[in-house]
Amino acid sequence: MSEPGPYRSTPVFDQDSLPAALRARHDTKAGVWGVIRVLEGELKLTYLDPASEVILTPAQPGLIQPQQPHFVTPVDAMKMQVDFWDQAPPGF
Template sequence: MAEPYRSTPIFDENTLPQALRSNHQTKEGVWGVIKVLEGVLNLTYVQPHAEKELTPGNPGLVAPQQTHFVTTIGPMRMQVDFYNEPPTF
């Protein structure tokens, strides 16, 4: 089972960086798993366009170089784990 090589700090609706709220992507060969620890977060994939509501127990997977952004929907806490291979969860 894949283990993350790095994780972001835990962010809330006030500390979530603007860079994560705007279009961005993971690097080549890097998968991201967006974990909501409390509350709800909306994940938007840019192309092809899709949206997913993330909650505790329902993380969001971001493939290498996949453009995406997140939107808060009220109070929440979240963290992103980064992997060098496809994670299983």
């Protein structure tokens, strides 16, 4: 049996290439978790329900629950990637 892992990952985005769709309200599908990994710099993750904000860094990834509305905002120069899981990722 293989170790659990993400089934898909986005390309690496920077503050300029980060798609508008990720900067606006969106959510994952039912049964899909997202892990936002910051590779360089900082990224603000805003959860809409319940409302809260967190600053993500290379040492502090962000977890998105299935169907949880959220959006991200670059704090400054940054690089990030999103991993998609079909089960709750370990370590959260």
